Amino acid sequence: MLKPIALQVEAPIAEAFQNTTPENRQALQTLVSIFLQCVSQPTPLQKVVQEICSDAQQKGLTPEILEKILKDDF
Numbered sequence: 001m002l003k004p005i006a007l008q009v010e011a012p013i014a015e016a017f018q019n020t021t022p023e024n025r026q027a028l029q030t031l032v033s034i035f036l037q038c039v040s041q042p043t044p045l046q047k048v049v050q051e052i053c054s055d056a057q058q059k060g061l062t063p064e065i066l067e068k069i070l071k072d073d074f
Helices: 011-019 022-039 045-058 063-073
Strands: none
Touching: 022 045, 022 063
8 A cells, every 4th residue: 555755855856856757756756665665674785775676677667767767857
């Protein structure tokens, strides 16, 4: 079940998120969700990063898509 949360970010980041495509917004929400899920469990940072990368790739986020998202929005 999904539940909305509020995050405080710098104004340009919030604007970029609000102005991006629905696909990019969903990809970014997925990354944040994965990150928060991983950091809520006490594991070494390297393992968290590996899990985030693996989970993101399984959900279809490729390095190329991530690069495009970052170039388009920031």
